[in-house]
Amino acid sequence: MKRPSAFALVANQTRYEWRIFWRTPISAFFTIFFPLLIFVVFSLVFGNERIDYLGITTAQFYAPSLAVFSAVSATYTNISISTAYQRDEGILKRVRGTPLPAWIYFVGKILSSIAIAVIGTLIMIGVGIVFFGLQVYPETIPTLLVVFFVGVAAFAALGLLVAALAPSGPGATAIANATLLPLAFVSGVFIIPSEDMPTWLNAVANFFPLKHFVEPFVAAFSPAATRSSFSWLDLGYLVLWGVVSLILAIRSFRWEPPTGGGGGRSRRASAKSA
């Protein structure tokens, strides 16, 4: 009668979330393939020229910036949408009826989404190196790893917060997309914002965490980068967002479908089909 160890439980949950993700083609498409598509299209449309004001090639900018976009999709978007849908369907309610500690459930979701983010990022960087002459500077790799893991952890926590606050699966989808896409434009993911961007918009970009993830990550791919070019300020800000999101998410998390009674859809459907 021995309780399974926390390690075994975390492994079980992570594998479970991982499996579900890859078996949902739409999420795999938007997380891995879609950013890759943008990368390839941008590199071809703009030509892999040197971007004058940056002094680097198109790929040297877009591979890391879209890798971050992919990583944020894997964590923030994926966790918020899938969790909210699982709640609608009564799956979270079932989990709540088992002895699985809530924190292990969350850790499984976070670890699995981080693993997916690693895959998406490696594919992006790999395609950049093989097809578009992307340069990686070995001395910046420690910086890249630190920025990456702090960034995805923060966005995973933020995904949990959106899941906790969203009214429903479709609601979470709307919130995740309506926040990520505009922010990606002002935070220098798809385009480098011009110098003339209104200050208030700049303030918005600075307030949210995305810019503090993308900028140091892209900077590490610049030929001018050195190991010390990493900003503790950006990092600290990401940590702050992550920790606050996680605390709020745990405090406001709901396990039951919005009706409180149960995920009506499934049972009604099954009563009909039987």
Next chain:
Amino acid sequence: MAVVTVANLTKRYGDSEAVAGIDFTIEEGEVFALLGPNGAGKTTTVEILEGYRDRTAGDVDVLGYDPAGNARAFKEQIGVVLQESSVERDLTVREAIDTYGRVYPKRLVTGDLIDIVGLGEKADARVKTLSGGQKRRLEVALGIVGDPDLIFLDEPTTGFDPSARRQAWEMISNLSTLGKTILLTTHYMDEAQNLADRVAVINNGLIVAEGTPDTLGGRETAHTTIRFSLAEASIGDLPLAPTLVEGPVVEYRTDEPTAVLHTLTGWAVGRRVALEGLTVARPSLEDVYLELTDGEER
């Protein structure tokens, strides 16, 4: 030993009382059924006992725990089959059972469990390809995978075809044979009658009757109806005054059918007359149920 003790349990939603002060206990190894119409308060009661919902008032003890505490050790000993839920569409039956099984300290062997719920042929099928009844069986499997001492089944057979219902009954009886304590809710009189050691009929948040399926609502004794036909001339000579006479048809309603029958048949044999078309009928559980719940579904 009482596994579940409920005293004056009350649950209010806004102004309405979903559960309006109920009491019951469930002994170890017992199968206890909450029988009632839609909206009676069955799910509310069960989900309070499972730890999902807070109660407004009253005392609840389940396996020595207050379920509102949601203790891990408590969850390890109970098995929950919700009225409404679903299983991950993209897992296979086996994967789902394995995944949920791993969180319990003791667990049933996946292959055995798949056989117990009769999903052998679907073991490696994706959940989304199962029929409604098959999904429900999987939900039952997930409810008992941790080999719980106490099992909550909220309408376990709704949506089952008649043969699947029989199989489910058999499965539930088997669980009971293994010494499990079971609390089930149902709309079906025959289900309660077949499975339960004790039944509580709940209506509008109140328990209106409680007992074994045979004694429920005084069914054992009350209202037994004795009916026969007799030549009208002899009716006045009957040794007992009938409850009802309609032409040649005579009817008695009695709490003591044995004694009444003895008197009547003794009289008839002595007089060499026949009690034509003699019937003795007890009200069915369904009659009792409809009477208790006013035949009304909210």
